[in-house]
Amino acid sequence: MRFLRLYLRSRRVPLALATATAAITGVWALCLVYSDTPTIDAKGVSLTVMLAVAALAPTLGGADDALDQTASINWPTRRAGHLLLVATAIVALLLLSTLTDARFAPVGLVLRNTAGLLGLAALGAALFGTARSWIAPLTWTLVSVLPLVHASPEVSMQILGWLVQPAGTTAATTCAAVLGVTGLLAYALRGCPRHPAAETAPDR
Structure with a gap:
C-alpha cells in the first residue's frame, strides 16, 4: 500500500485526477444549464474527453526517466495497467453523468473516443515524452469540431x-481501435523516451 501511494504521488495522479474531474464537471454543468437536450452531442463529448486526457497524460511518465526503465520491475505490464486504469477513470467520470439530466452518451461513443484519444496521447508519450503527449489529441479534436467535419457516409470523412x-x-470505430491499440503497445513496450542527464538532473 505504501508503494502504491508513493507511485501515485510520483506520477502526480491525485492532482491530474482532480483536474480531469473538474474539467468534466465544468462541461457537464455548462451543458446542464445552457443545453436544451439531455444528451451532450458528439463534439461536446470529444472536447470533454480531450480535456480529461490532456489532464491525465502527464501521469504516463515519472520524474526520473532512468527509474522508469529499470530492469527490476516489469514495466510493460505496469504501463499497460496504468493506461487502462486512466481509461477506466475517464469513462467512469463521464458515465456518472447518466444519473443526471445532462449526460455524456451514448456509452459506445464515450468508449470509442476515450480509447482513441488516450491511444494518441500514449503514442505521443512514447515518441516525444509526456510533456508533448497532449498535442496529438488536442489537434485531432480541434480539427474534428470544425464546421466542415460532420457525420458522413463517406469513409474518408x-x-x-x-x-x-x-x-x-465501422470506420470510425476501427480508426479509434487502431489508435488505442497502437498507443497502448507503443507506450507499454517502449515507455517514455529518456532525456539527457542535463535535463533531468536537479539544479545546483
Missing part, C-alpha cells in the same frame, strides 16, 4: 472525423 461520427460507425 468517417476516418478524419471519427470523433464526431455516430456510435457504431
Whole structure:
C-alpha cells in the first residue's frame, strides 16, 4: 500500500485526477444549464474527453526517466495497467453523468473516443515524452469540431472525423481501435523516451 501511494504521488495522479474531474464537471454543468437536450452531442463529448486526457497524460511518465526503465520491475505490464486504469477513470467520470439530466452518451461513443484519444496521447508519450503527449489529441479534436467535419457516409470523412461520427460507425470505430491499440503497445513496450542527464538532473 505504501508503494502504491508513493507511485501515485510520483506520477502526480491525485492532482491530474482532480483536474480531469473538474474539467468534466465544468462541461457537464455548462451543458446542464445552457443545453436544451439531455444528451451532450458528439463534439461536446470529444472536447470533454480531450480535456480529461490532456489532464491525465502527464501521469504516463515519472520524474526520473532512468527509474522508469529499470530492469527490476516489469514495466510493460505496469504501463499497460496504468493506461487502462486512466481509461477506466475517464469513462467512469463521464458515465456518472447518466444519473443526471445532462449526460455524456451514448456509452459506445464515450468508449470509442476515450480509447482513441488516450491511444494518441500514449503514442505521443512514447515518441516525444509526456510533456508533448497532449498535442496529438488536442489537434485531432480541434480539427474534428470544425464546421466542415460532420457525420458522413463517406469513409474518408468517417476516418478524419471519427470523433464526431455516430456510435457504431465501422470506420470510425476501427480508426479509434487502431489508435488505442497502437498507443497502448507503443507506450507499454517502449515507455517514455529518456532525456539527457542535463535535463533531468536537479539544479545546483
